[in-house]
Amino acid sequence: MGRALQAKAKIAVPITAGLTPILAHITTNGISKEIYIQCSVPADKWNQAKERATGKDKLC
Template structure:
């Protein structure tokens, strides 16, 4: 039986900053060593991103909304895989 691995990681792509100083948030989906990146339609200032937690660090309404969107993305991706 072949073993498969699966992971979802969110990250802020700091190399694609806009003039306003925001960077896009991507989801990297890896299955059995093959990965693909999906743009989540969310942008954030890189200094407000916590890569270890894969979330916005601020507690304002916009950051809370972004964290909710990312949680929904994760739920949908895991549901599609499982």
């Protein structure tokens, strides 16, 4: 039985102080879940095309 795993990251709706929580979207065997990973990033530091934060600052 083969397993397929797909993972993506995105930012959610902005919260206080201009920070936006990072959300992980994971799909395994056609079942998808979205989880918050307890980290936030300023929206202007997020590169959606690369699905990652830019810069060298510690995020969480």
